[in-house]
Amino acid sequence: MNKIDKVESRYLKTDLPDFKSGDKVRVKIKISEENKDRIQTFEGIVISIKGSGINKAFTVRKISFNNVGVERTFLINSPVVQSIERVNEGIVRRSKLYYLRDRAGKKARIKVK
Amino acid sequence: MVDSIYGKKIGSTQIFKENGDAVYVTAIEAEPCVVVQVKNKEKDGYNGLKVGFGSAREKKENKPHAGVFAKNKLDIKKYIREIRVEQFDREYKPGDLIDATVFKAGDKIKISGNSRGKGFAGVIKRHNFHRGRMSHGSHSHRIPGSVGMCATPSRIHKGKKMPGRLGGKKTTLPHSEVVDIIEDQNLILVKGSVPGAKGNIVLLKKI
Numbered sequence: 326m327n328k329i330d331k332v333e334s335r336y337l338k339t340d341l342p343d344f345k346s347g348d349k350v351r352v353k354i355k356i357s358e359e360n361k362d363r364i365q366t367f368e369g370i371v372i373s374i375k376g377s378g379i380n381k382a383f384t385v386r387k388i389s390f391n392n393v394g395v396e397r398t399f400l401i402n403s404p405v406v407q408s409i410e411r412v413n414e415g416i417v418r419r420s421k422l423y424y425l426r427d428r429a430g431k432k433a434r435i436k437v438k
Numbered sequence: 439m440v441d442s443i444y445g446k447k448i449g450s451t452q453i454f455k456e457n458g459d460a461v462y463v464t465a466i467e468a469e470p471c472v473v474v475q476v477k478n479k480e481k482d483g484y485n486g487l488k489v490g491f492g493s494a495r496e497k498k499e500n501k502p503h504a505g506v507f508a509k510n511k512l513d514i515k516k517y518i519r520e521i522r523v524e525q526f527d528r529e530y531k532p533g534d535l536i537d538a539t540v541f542k543a544g545d546k547i548k549i550s551g552n553s554r555g556k557g558f559a560g561v562i563k564r565h566n567f568h569r570g571r572m573s574h575g576s577h578s579h580r581i582p583g584s585v586g587m588c589a590t591p592s593r594i595h596k597g598k599k600m601p602g603r604l605g606g607k608k609t610t611l612p613h614s615e616v617v618d619i620i621e622d623q624n625l626i627l628v629k630g631s632v633p634g635a636k637g638n639i640v641l642l643k644k645i
Contacts, residue, residue: 329449402454
């Protein structure tokens with residue numbers, strides 16, 4: 326372990342749940358508004374996990390009102406991400422599910438374990 | 439008060455602040471600087487500390503270098519530098535250690551060190567000149583262009599920006615900031631990038 330890894334390891338979260346692409350997750354996000362903090366939930370399918378160490382990030386996609394797709398990317402170790410909860414485990418054959426962007430309705434479903 | 443320290447650039451990474459901001463930081467290792475000589479106003483004309491740092495092999499260093507440490511029965515260090523001190527806040531004696539705790543998170547500092555040598559560089563890299571057209575018959579791609587007038591003055595003005603050696607010079611970042619201190623590893627995390635390659639010796643000084 327070199328010295329830079331040691332620095333990074335101080336800022337890494339240790340209690341992260343195990344999840345992968347295709348899983349449905351519920352992410353609790355801390356939002357600060359004029360000296361007031363509140364927690365917002367973002368629930369959707371993980372379509373990509375990329376990076377490593379302190380830079381590890383994942384993208385969650387959900388279908389919002391009027392069938393509008395919404396994607397958010399989170400840095401996994403950021404203090405803004407308060408908690409990540411796995412809702413269910415999906416069965417997928419690739420690590421990046423960008424093909425979901427071109428699909429809508431029943432075609433955009435993912436098999437659940 | 440001692441408000442500066444010498445350190446070695448370790449590398450850079452990214453850390454998070456409490457509010458979630460990701461900050462790009464460079465880690466500087468300030469292995470404790472050992473005081474080898476105290477300079478004071480009465481005797482030397484200014485207040486300062488001569489410090490040694492960096493691990494050294496005893497056989498490799500020459501006798502005058504080793505003698506500085508042998509005088510006070512200290513372990514030989516690789517580098518000897520001086521730190522200027524405005525006013526001593528306490529008594530210092532050879533063998534005292536100056537470590538990363540000189541700073542605390544949030545301190546504004548300036549950082550000096552030698553930049554990376556880039557060799558003989560053209561005017562685009564060295565002075566941010568624009569380049570010429572690459573196509574349509576242009577032969578002027580990265581050339582400096584006109585360097586002056588004609589028969590009057592029939593010379594080139596002094597200080598004309600031209601190609602030449604770039605980098606490898608002392609560079610100072612006047613406004614930097616300490617983001618965090620990791621005491622048990624003697625690391626100082628400063629905001630942004632720092633001149634020079636990894637392993638470069640830099641001076642951090644409070645402003």
